[in-house]
Amino acid sequence: MNPTQIVEKMMQHDAFSQWLGIRVLEAGAGKSVLEMEIRPEMLNGFGIAHGAITYALADSALAFAANGHGRHSVSVDTSIHHLEPLKPGDIIRALAREDALKNRFGFYSIDIFKSETLVAQFRGTVYRTEKNWE
Amino acid sequence: MNPTQIVEKMMQHDAFSQWLGIRVLEAGAGKSVLEMEIRPEMLNGFGIAHGAITYALADSALAFAANGHGRHSVSVDTSIHHLEPLKPGDIIRALAREDALKNRFGFYSIDIFKSETLVAQFRGTVYRTEKNWE
Amino acid sequence: MNPTQIVEKMMQHDAFSQWLGIRVLEAGAGKSVLEMEIRPEMLNGFGIAHGAITYALADSALAFAANGHGRHSVSVDTSIHHLEPLKPGDIIRALAREDALKNRFGFYSIDIFKSETLVAQFRGTVYRTEKNWE
Amino acid sequence: MNPTQIVEKMMQHDAFSQWLGIRVLEAGAGKSVLEMEIRPEMLNGFGIAHGAITYALADSALAFAANGHGRHSVSVDTSIHHLEPLKPGDIIRALAREDALKNRFGFYSIDIFKSETLVAQFRGTVYRTEKNWE
Numbered sequence: 001m002n003p004t005q006i007v008e009k010m011m012q013h014d015a016f017s018q019w020l021g022i023r024v025l026e027a028g029a030g031k032s033v034l035e036m037e038i039r040p041e042m043l044n045g046f047g048i049a050h051g052a053i054t055y056a057l058a059d060s061a062l063a064f065a066a067n068g069h070g071r072h073s074v075s076v077d078t079s080i081h082h083l084e085p086l087k088p089g090d091i092i093r094a095l096a097r098e099d100a101l102k103n104r105f106g107f108y109s110i111d112i113f114k115s116e117t118l119v120a121q122f123r124g125t126v127y128r129t130e131k132n133w134e
Numbered sequence: 135m136n137p138t139q140i141v142e143k144m145m146q147h148d149a150f151s152q153w154l155g156i157r158v159l160e161a162g163a164g165k166s167v168l169e170m171e172i173r174p175e176m177l178n179g180f181g182i183a184h185g186a187i188t189y190a191l192a193d194s195a196l197a198f199a200a201n202g203h204g205r206h207s208v209s210v211d212t213s214i215h216h217l218e219p220l221k222p223g224d225i226i227r228a229l230a231r232e233d234a235l236k237n238r239f240g241f242y243s244i245d246i247f248k249s250e251t252l253v254a255q256f257r258g259t260v261y262r263t264e265k266n267w268e
Numbered sequence: 269m270n271p272t273q274i275v276e277k278m279m280q281h282d283a284f285s286q287w288l289g290i291r292v293l294e295a296g297a298g299k300s301v302l303e304m305e306i307r308p309e310m311l312n313g314f315g316i317a318h319g320a321i322t323y324a325l326a327d328s329a330l331a332f333a334a335n336g337h338g339r340h341s342v343s344v345d346t347s348i349h350h351l352e353p354l355k356p357g358d359i360i361r362a363l364a365r366e367d368a369l370k371n372r373f374g375f376y377s378i379d380i381f382k383s384e385t386l387v388a389q390f391r392g393t394v395y396r397t398e399k400n401w402e
Numbered sequence: 403m404n405p406t407q408i409v410e411k412m413m414q415h416d417a418f419s420q421w422l423g424i425r426v427l428e429a430g431a432g433k434s435v436l437e438m439e440i441r442p443e444m445l446n447g448f449g450i451a452h453g454a455i456t457y458a459l460a461d462s463a464l465a466f467a468a469n470g471h472g473r474h475s476v477s478v479d480t481s482i483h484h485l486e487p488l489k490p491g492d493i494i495r496a497l498a499r500e501d502a503l504k505n506r507f508g509f510y511s512i513d514i515f516k517s518e519t520l521v522a523q524f525r526g527t528v529y530r531t532e533k534n535w536e
Binding site for chain 1: 502509
Binding site: 053059079 | 145146147148149150151153174175176177178179180181184185186187190193209210211212213214216
């Protein structure tokens with residue numbers, strides 16, 4: 001399967017990414033670009049997007065980029081910091097890039113933007129299993 | 135306001151924690167215990183809970199524990215690793231403990247359990263603003 | 269080889285841990301306790317111990333605890349935050365505990381204390397290779 | 403004081419960076435480039451550079467980049483992963499870039515290279531105090 005087919009298959013059964021309204025703008029081996037819109041049901045007690053919303057978009061971007069190589073890949077460690085508050089109607093975009101690819105591991109940085117403004121930064125390490133997507 | 139009142143006020147307007155079905159079992163200055171159930175709409179493409187679900191529970195536990203001291207506190211850096219897959223019907227519980235409290239910063243570890251099994255570990259640093267809950 | 273033999277073999281060739289003056293107080297499968305003293309040549313431009321000194325002690329504690337199981341284990345991701353400044357003559361102690369052990373991965377928390385005071389917190393994930401210590 | 407003067411002042415009293423043999427190739431507001439050579443006394447029990455050596459170079463690069471703005475800045479959270487083993491004689495170079503600068507916080511990514519090869523990635527958050535370098 002090619003990266004686009006893999007991401008389609010992953011998205012097809014990904015109920016939470018569907019609830020989030022994630023749109024896949026680009027999918028490749030080691031990269032992905034995703035987009036979504038902040039909705040009222042995603043807010044926390046401060047009236048801004050819950051930190052888990054940007055985490056979710058970044059974590060999905062990580063999964064799509066890593067699995068795009070054709071091997072089942074699972075996250076090992078992830079971290080995120082949030083730089084800007086997000087409000088309903090804001091469109092955010094995640095850009096996943098591969099920093100290093102080893103036999104067993106892949107290392108990724110995912111930046112999240114609202115227009116040109118960096119709103120969150122995520123880093124993730126994945127373990128690459130021996131099982132292929134088919 | 136006491137910790138219980140603060141958490142009630144935070145939860146009252148926290149649409150996403152409500153969607154998650156988070157129940158506050160304990161709230162205090164520097165600690166919190168939260169619980170929720172995994173539902174089908176929280177699953178990812180592998181048929182297990184999306185990583186953002188456990189992140190969300192832990193991040194809410196962090197916010198409640200840190201704000202329980204009475205000062206508005208915002209997260210600076212967070213990290214999580216996932217140890218066990220979660221399925222619909224699983225009940226997970228987050229226990230937030232304060233590792234260190236400084237004038238400007240608070241440091242927290244949040245362990246997430248399914249029954250007695252550790253399923254995820256989260257660590258978060260918060261910045262303590264000068265604004266009080268009232 | 270048992271945990272004590274493994275740590276002895278690792279320490280024997282560990283020039284940097286020797287420069288640091290690390291003493292192994294306890295070594296076991298999944299745990300370790302190390303101690304060292306801050307010296308003037310370990311200070312940074314602020315007159316306190318460079319952050320890499322506590323990192324070094326914690327990273328060694330991680331390596332000893334993880335390799336104590338008998339399989340060559342290498343760190344994948346590590347993080348640390350520093351809570352208290354350290355001065356020459358301070359004795360610091362690292363306590364490594366295993367949070368979870370899987371077939372391929374081990375997850376560890378290392379707390380560093382000066383007497384009873386927590387001065388730094390470290391978390392590390394290791395990959396467990398198939399090569400045994402012998 | 404300008405960035406170069408600040409870094410000179412920091413380096414002048416930084417005994418550990420001197421032990422490491424760190425050379426400052428570039429110093430600016432929010433950026434820095436440092437270089438050093440791996441020596442035998444920096445090795446761990448596997449015959450490769452101890453993880454704390456690359457951490458040290460990156461942490462110094464963080465401190466120089468952040469303090470280059472003229473305000474005393476201290477690290478809050480740091481993380482690193484190591485991608486390639488390093489041997490005596492290897493020259494490594496740290497490039498610190500500022501991802502975001504806020505009133506109270508600065509966020510930095512430090513990549514470490516051996517020639518063109520990425521050997522470690524570090525991320526650090528600093529708290530910007532109100533005290534100026536003078």
